[in-house]
Structures are given as C-alpha cells and as structure tokens.
Amino acid sequence: MNDSLTAQNFxxxxxxxxxxxxxxIVVILSMMVLPLPTFALDVFFTFNIAISIMVLxxxxxxxxxxxxxxxxxVLLVTTLLRLSLNVASTRVVLLRGHTGPxxxxxxxxxxxxxLVGGNYAVGIVVFIIxxxxxxxxxxxGAGRIAEVSARFTLDAMPGKQMAIDADLNxxxxxxxxxxxxxxxVALEADFYGSMDGASKFxxxxxxxxxxxxxxxxxxxxxVGVIQHxxxxxxxxxxxxxxxxxxxxxxxxxxxxxxxxxxxxxxxVANEQDIGQQLVTQLFGNPMVxxxxxxxxxTLGLIPGMPNFVFLxxxxxxxFLAWRGLxxxxxxxxxxxxxxxxQQAVAQPAENLEAGWSDVVPVDVLGLxxxxxxxxxxxxGQDGELLKRIRGLRKKFAQEIGFLPAPVHIRDNLExxxxxxxxxLKGVPIGEGEAFPGxxxxxxxxxxxxxxxxxxxxxxxxxxxxxxxxxxxxxxxHVFGYTVVDASTVIATHLNHVILSHATELLGRQETQxxxxxxxxESPKLVEDLVPKQLPLGVLQRVLQNxxxxxxxxxxxxxxxxxxxxxxxxxxxxxxxxxxxxxxxGRAIVQQLYPAGNEMQIMALEPALERMLGQAxxxxxxxxxxxPGLADTLLRETAAAARHQEDLGxxxxxxxxxxxxxxxxRFLRRAVPQLKVIANGEVPDSxxxxxxxxxxxxx
Numbered sequence: 001m002n003d004s005l006t007a008q009n010f011x012x013x014x015x016x017x018x019x020x021x022x023x024x025i026v027v028i029l030s031m032m033v034l035p036l037p038t039f040a041l042d043v044f045f046t047f048n049i050a051i052s053i054m055v056l057x058x059x060x061x062x063x064x065x066x067x068x069x070x071x072x073x074v075l076l077v078t079t080l081l082r083l084s085l086n087v088a089s090t091r092v093v094l095l096r097g098h099t100g101p102x103x104x105x106x107x108x109x110x111x112x113x114x115l116v117g118g119n120y121a122v123g124i125v126v127f128i129i130x131x132x133x134x135x136x137x138x139x140x141g142a143g144r145i146a147e148v149s150a151r152f153t154l155d156a157m158p159g160k161q162m163a164i165d166a167d168l169n170x171x172x173x174x175x176x177x178x179x180x181x182x183x184x185v186a187l188e189a190d191f192y193g194s195m196d197g198a199s200k201f202x203x204x205x206x207x208x209x210x211x212x213x214x215x216x217x218x219x220x221x222x223v224g225v226i227q228h229x230x231x232x233x234x235x236x237x238x239x240x241x242x243x244x245x246x247x248x249x250x251x252x253x254x255x256x257x258x259x260x261x262x263x264x265x266x267x268v269a270n271e272q273d274i275g276q277q278l279v280t281q282l283f284g285n286p287m288v289x290x291x292x293x294x295x296x297x298t299l300g301l302i303p304g305m306p307n308f309v310f311l312x313x314x315x316x317x318x319f320l321a322w323r324g325l326x327x328x329x330x331x332x333x334x335x336x337x338x339x340x341x342q343q344a345v346a347q348p349a350e351n352l353e354a355g356w357s358d359v360v361p362v363d364v365l366g367l368x369x370x371x372x373x374x375x376x377x378x379x380g381q382d383g384e385l386l387k388r389i390r391g392l393r394k395k396f397a398q399e400i401g402f403l404p405a406p407v408h409i410r411d412n413l414e415x416x417x418x419x420x421x422x423x424l425k426g427v428p429i430g431e432g433e434a435f436p437g438x439x440x441x442x443x444x445x446x447x448x449x450x451x452x453x454x455x456x457x458x459x460x461x462x463x464x465x466x467x468x469x470x471x472x473x474x475x476x477h478v479f480g481y482t483v484v485d486a487s488t489v490i491a492t493h494l495n496h497v498i499l500s501h502a503t504e505l506l507g508r509q510e511t512q513x514x515x516x517x518x519x520x521e522s523p524k525l526v527e528d529l530v531p532k533q534l535p536l537g538v539l540q541r542v543l544q545n546x547x548x549x550x551x552x553x554x555x556x557x558x559x560x561x562x563x564x565x566x567x568x569x570x571x572x573x574x575x576x577x578x579x580x581x582x583x584x585g586r587a588i589v590q591q592l593y594p595a596g597n598e599m600q601i602m603a604l605e606p607a608l609e610r611m612l613g614q615a616x617x618x619x620x621x622x623x624x625x626x627p628g629l630a631d632t633l634l635r636e637t638a639a640a641a642r643h644q645e646d647l648g649x650x651x652x653x654x655x656x657x658x659x660x661x662x663x664x665r666f667l668r669r670a671v672p673q674l675k676v677i678a679n680g681e682v683p684d685s686x687x688x689x690x691x692x693x694x695x696x697x698x
Contacts, residue, residue: 059260094223123244127251138258142265182380195265364404369412393407401555402553403513404502418434515530518556597687601690601691602644634667654688
C-alpha cells in the first residue's frame with residue numbers, strides 16, 4: 001500500500017512539460033545507435049520538416065529577438081536531430097538500398113524522384129547548391145550579424161545601465177521597472193552571444209551534409225558491387241538516388257532553420273512583426289509603387305520582352321499605387337488631427353508657471369560614483385556596497401543613538417570612471433577612487449616589504465596605501481598591510497564622514513523621530529519636557545553640542561530626565577549641555593578609558609587655570625585670551641597630546657567645569673583628537689593620575 005502511494009506521489013510530481021525536452025534528446029541520441037524501421041524514418045523526417053517550418057513562422061511573428069530567446073537552443077536541437085536522421089537513414093540505405101527506391105521510406109523516395117526527376121546528377125547539383133546557399137550566404141551572414149550585435153550589445157551595457165539608473169534616480173521609473181530593464185539588457189547580451197555560437201552548429205551541419213553525401217555514395221557503390229553483385233551503373237543509380245533524397249530531406253529543413261536565424265538577428269525590434277513591417281515599409285509609399293509600375297510597363301512594351309508578365313505586374317503595382325494615393329489625403333488629415341491634439345495637450349504645459357513642485361530638496365547624504373563603480377551600487381547586480389551602507393546606518397544608530405538620513409546614490413558622468421564623491425546637503429565633503437577587482441593595501445606604519453601597484457592614500461584617514469591585484473593579497477597580509485576591497489574602501493570613508501558630521505545629520509526631523517521613539521516606551525517623560533518646558537529647537541542644540549564633542553546620545557532616558565530637572569531654571573543650551581555631561585560622566589569616561597580605574601590625563605598648571613578663569617570673565621567666545629598666551633597654550637597642548645599618544649594613552653585634558661567649554665572650543669581646531677573633560681564629569685570610582693602639566697614651564 002505504501003509503495004503504491006509513493007509511486008502515485010512520484011507520478012503526481014512529474015511535469016509533462018519538464019519531461020518533454022529530456023525525452024526528445026534521448027530519442028534523438030537513440031536514433032544514432034538503434035536501427036529504425038522505414039515508417040519511423042518517415043515520421044521523424046516529416047517531424048523535422050514540420051519543426052523547421054514552425055521555427056520559421058515563429059521567427060517571422062516575433063516583435064523583438066528576446067521573444068524567441070530559446071532560439072539558440074532550438075538551433076542546437078534541430079541540428080542534432082538532422083545529424084541523427086542522417087546516421088539512421090545511412091544505416092538503412094546501405095543495408096537495404098539494393099532492394100529498390102523505397103528501401104529507406106517514402107519520404108526519401110519522394111525527394112529522390114519527385115524533386116530531381118529521378119536524375120542523380122541533377123540531384124547532386126541541386127543538393128550542393130542548396131548546401132552552398134545555406135553555408136556561404138545565409139549562415140555566414142547571420143553569424144556575422146550575431147557576432148557584431150553581441151559585441152555592440154556588450155559595449156553598450158554600461159551606458160544602458162547608467163541610463164536606467166538615471167531614470168530611476170529621476171523618478172521616471174520604479175524599482176521593478178529598473179530591475180526588468182537591467183534583466184533585459186543582460187539577456188540581450190546573452191542572446192546574441194549564444195546566437196554567434198549557435199550559428200557554428202548550422203555551418204558545421206552544412207559541411208557534414210556534403211561529407212555524408214559523398215561518403216554514402218562511395219559506401220553504396222562498394223556495398224552494391226561487392227556485397228550484392230550489382231553492376232557499377234545499377235549500384236550508382238540505386239544508392240545515389242537514395243543518398244540524394246536523404247540529403248535533400250535533411251538540407252531543406254536546415255535551409256529553413258538558417259533563414260529563421262537570419263530573420264531573428266537581422267530584425268530591428270519595434271511593435272510590428274516582420275510581415276507588418278514588410279507591408280508597411282516596402283509597399284506603404286504609393287509614389288514608389290507608381291514609379292515601379294511605370295518602369296515595368298515601359299519594359300513590357302519593348303518587342304521581344306515577356307510583355308504579358310511585365311504588363312501584368314505593372315498593372316498590379318499601378319492599382320496598388322492608385323489605391324494608396326486615394327487614401328493619402330485621409331491619412332494626412334488623421335496625422336494633422338493627431339498633431340493638433342498633441343499640441344493642444346502640450347500647449348498648457350508650456351504655459352504653466354513655475355511652482356513649488358519645481359523646487360527639488362537637497363539630499364542630506366549623497367554618494368556619487370563614476371560609471372565603473374556602478375556594479376557596486378546596482379541592486380540588479382546585488383551590489384556589495386549597498387549591503388555595507390545599510391550596515392553602516394544600522395551600526396551608526398546603535399552606537400550614536402539616532403538614525404541618520406538615507407544615503408542617496410547616483411551616477412555622475414562628470415567624475416572619473418573609478419572616482420566617487422561624498423556630499424552633505426549638496427556640498428562635497430569627501431572624494432576618492434576605488435578599483436573594483438583590486439585591493440587597497442594600507443600601510444599602518446609597521447610593514448616589512450613593498451608591494452607592486454598604484455601608490456595612493458587611504459581616503460578616510462590619509463594613511464599611505466597602494467592598490468594591488470588580487471594575486472598579491474596574501475603577500476600583503478604577510479608584509480603587515482591592512483587589505484580591503486573597493487566596496488570596503490568607500491564604506492569606510494562614508495562611515496568616517498558620517499561620524500565626523502554627526503552634528504549636522506541631527507536635524508529637527510531626526511530629533512522629533514528620536515522623541516517619538518522614546519515616547520513609545522515612556523510617553524509621560526517626553527510629554528512633561530517637550531514642548532511644555534523646553535522647545536524642540538533647544539533640545540536639538542543640546543544634543544548637537546554632545547555630538548560635536550564625540551558624546552553619543554544613546555542614553556536618552558538620562559538626557560530627558562536631566563533636562564527636565566534643569567529646564568525650569570535655565571534654557572541656555574551651553575549650561576544644559578554642561579549639566580548633561582555631568583550626568584553622563586560615567587559613560588563619557590568609560591568611552592575614553594574602557595579598562596581599569598586609573599585615568600592618565602593632562603592638566604593645567606594652577607596659575608594658568610587662574611589666568612584663564614580671569615580671561616573667561618572677558619565675556620567673548622575666546623575668553624579674551626592674550627595672543628602670546630594663546631599661542632603658547634596651543635603649542636604646549638599639542639606637544640602634550642603627542643606625548644600621550646606616544647605612551648599609548650588617550651589625549652585627555654582635565655579642567656575645572658567653568659573652563660571646559662572654553663578650552664574644548666579653543667583647542668579643537670589645533671588638536672582635533674584632544675578630549676576635554678571637567679572635574680565634575682569624573683566618577684568617584686576613578687583614580688586620576690596626571691602625566692603632563694601644561695604651562696608648568698611658564
């Protein structure tokens with residue numbers, strides 16, 4: 001019972017359409033090794049003729065080559081079918097050819113007697129002419145066209161891909177349409193490449209047909225004379241007629257198939273099939289028909305010419321020209337009406353005033369690429385860079401605390417082929433070059449050898465680097481280089497830019513989205529602060545102050561609670577930022593000193609602290625610091641920061657709370673890697689160790 005159920009399930013899963021192709025191939029191959037009765041030969045020869053006619057008609061009714069994308073495979077299968085029939089019929093002809101003209105079946109007998117009148121000399125000539133037409137004219141021309149079309153299609157692929165991306169970025173098409181167009185471009189290249197190769201099958205079939213013809217004739221003479229004691233003349237007549245019939249049965253379908261191949265590759269695609277194009281473009285102009293009728297009629301009046309035939313064709317063409325001329329005014333009226341309607345539709349569009357729809361917003365984050373980098377960002381080709389950019393935004397949101405704007409990617413033909421450009425609110429903020437298929441070997445400063453390649457710099461951090469071939473990747477690792485691919489180079493640069501400009505990426509929209517996200521968990525907390533106690537703009541400025549100094553805003557609960565405590569007393573963003581830094585002190589210090597309880601920091605000499613405190617009372621942004629003191633402070637701080645880095649320590653300056661904002665703002669441009677923290681931000685659990693005192697020598 002179980003076995004019967006299993007068999008039924010197996011038969012239920014079988015798809016008849018899926019089984020047809022394998023069965024056909026098995027049958028074709030079987031004909032080469034298994035003897036076939038004459039009736040089976042008649043069936044298969046008739047099937048071969050039928051399939052060739054079907055292929056020709058399908059080729060004529062296709063609108064564009066890709067409508068018949070299976071055609072290269074059909075060429076291979078039909079060629080294999082003809083060769084298998086040649087082998088099977090050769091076996092029958094040599095075995096039974098002495099018995100009479102119907103020894104190999106009725107189809108071969110008909111082609112051997114009816115088409116060539118039973119004359120084997122005429123048959124040989126006709127067969128050779130058909131083969132030469134197929135081999136030299138049709139197949140060679142179709143193969144050449146397929147080869148050139150494949151080459152031009154491949155050369156045009158980058159331009160077509162960029163045109164698709166341009167339409168997609170402009171909003172003219174959607175993602176589905178863009179994906180469909182990219183697939184069509186790839187299929188066109190595959191189709192013409194396959195046609196170029198498939199044409200070789202047909203040419204080889206023509207050569208094989210000629211060779212098989214002479215081999216069969218010679219073999220038939222030998223078999224008839226030696227084995228069946230026939231005279232040379234009788235053997236030649238019997239076996240040659242059968243061989244000619246066999247060759248014609250195979251060669252005529254081959255000629256039809258080759259013609260179909262030529263029709264497919266020479267066709268210029270539009271919305272009409274070949275028959276409609278032929279009638280429209282060849283017989284659509286009545287003036288051409290009229291002139292042709294006049295010329296034929298003139299030739300038909302010359303004595304000695306076949307007057308009836310010429311005058312008959314001239315009359316037919318003249319009638320068609322007269323009919324076309326009668327329809328011409330109506331066609332002109334229709335064309336004029338269509339043009340007027342189109343102008344009426346277009347006229348209001350031309351008179352439209354400029355509107356707000358013409359104002360295109362600037363992308364917050366943008367990535368522009370040269371055309372050779374398009375595969376890295378092409379969804380249709382599963383671009384690696386797209387995945388990395390999605391990962392970067394997710395990592396940024398997890399580490400910094402808010403989701404940045406999406407990165408808008410577009411191609412830019414003004415860039416060098418391998419160049420890219422990063423933009424922030426429409427302004428370039430970074431650029432570089434990447435070479436797909438190569439690797440960037442970055443020198444971290446401790447490499448043991450040199451690599452052959454193109455010297456450059458890491459676009460993100462400015463480290464010396466070299467672009468190398470993939471074959472040198474392992475050697476670069478051995479030498480101590482950091483090796484990354486092209487998509488990683490761009491992604492790393494983009495990540496560095498996003499982190500460096502996090503302040504500008506936090507707009508009011510992102511701030512509101514952050515509050516909405518927090519409100520989903522603690523709605524009362526958010527309602528009590530914004531906008532009752534603190535405007536959204538002030539909250540945004542406070543968060544930007546934190547981001548400006550490298551402090552993440554992940555702990556929004558602490559931020560909102562601290563602001564709620566101090567907002568009734570002050571609305572000053574700097575004062576609120578200072579209170580927030582104290583509340584977030586443990587996280588700030590942990591970020592700078594992730595291991596251990598000891599903090600090795602730099603500090604100001606007490607007398608210098610007093611001088612700066614007095615200068616702070618000057619009231620301006622720089623605190624009224626005397627120029628000589630400012631220059632000395634910048635120089636000594638930079639030297640102390642370098643000393644900290646040489647010791648493997650973070651460059652951190654500890655100052656009193658009232659000086660922190662002044663020192664951070666004043667020293668940031670000269671020593672960008674410096675972090676300035678206030679005494680109140682240091683947790684009680686941390687031990688402070690001063691490694692350098694700035695101003696001690698003064």
